[in-house]
Amino acid sequence: MQTESIIIHDENEMLDAGQAFSFCLQAGDRVHLTGDLGAGKTSFVRGVIRGLGYPGEVLSPTFSLLETYEFDVFTVVHFDLYRLQDEQELELIGFRDYFTETNVIFIEWPDRAMEILSTPDYDIRIEQQGNDRKVLIDKINKNEST
Numbered sequence: 001m002q003t004e005s006i007i008i009h010d011e012n013e014m015l016d017a018g019q020a021f022s023f024c025l026q027a028g029d030r031v032h033l034t035g036d037l038g039a040g041k042t043s044f045v046r047g048v049i050r051g052l053g054y055p056g057e058v059l060s061p062t063f064s065l066l067e068t069y070e071f072d073v074f075t076v077v078h079f080d081l082y083r084l085q086d087e088q089e090l091e092l093i094g095f096r097d098y099f100t101e102t103n104v105i106f107i108e109w110p111d112r113a114m115e116i117l118s119t120p121d122y123d124i125r126i127e128q129q130g131n132d133r134k135v136l137i138d139k140i141n142k143n144e145s146t
């Protein structure tokens with residue numbers, strides 16, 4: 001596993017970090033984001049989606065559970081499971097069907113669906129340190145035997 005750690009001073013830097021991260025994404029990648037409410041998870045994903053060239057507004061999927069963004073190379077599906085009541089809700093929205101070779105998946109609050117989710121390709125943790133944020137990005141090598 002490879003871990004990268006960066007200190008982010010404000011929302012704009014978080015958008016920039018997301019944009020920088022967007023360049024390493026490949027079709028089929030799955031990214032989990034953990035951190036308290038207001039940590040900056042959505043801001044990071046907003047930076048990713050803008051970095052990929054999406055011209056519109058990137059909304060937080062807090063109430064809708066998910067938002068999708070189509071690009072030439074892949075589609076980004078952004079989930080926020082904070083308000084998930086039970087895992088049956090995921091079946092109703094066809095959660096599993098989004099996990100394809102061509103979709104890139106971002107999930108805020110993955111712990112809400114731990115029984116369903118498998119190991120992601122990237123595990124991003126955001127810690128609040130006053131106004132600063134510490135962003136820890138683990139790239140998980142699934143072929144690695146431990």
Ligand code: ADP
Nearest residue numbers: 008009010011014037038039040041042043133
């Ligand atoms: P989350 O999705 O983790 O709940 P959001 O990205 O929606 O968080 O919101 C983060 C909030 O924190 C924004 O209102 C943003 O302006 C604020 N903020 C303050 N300092 C920072 C920082 N260093 N990095 C990111 N966001 C910050």
Ligand code: MG
Nearest residue numbers: 041042060108
């Ligand atoms: Mg959010």
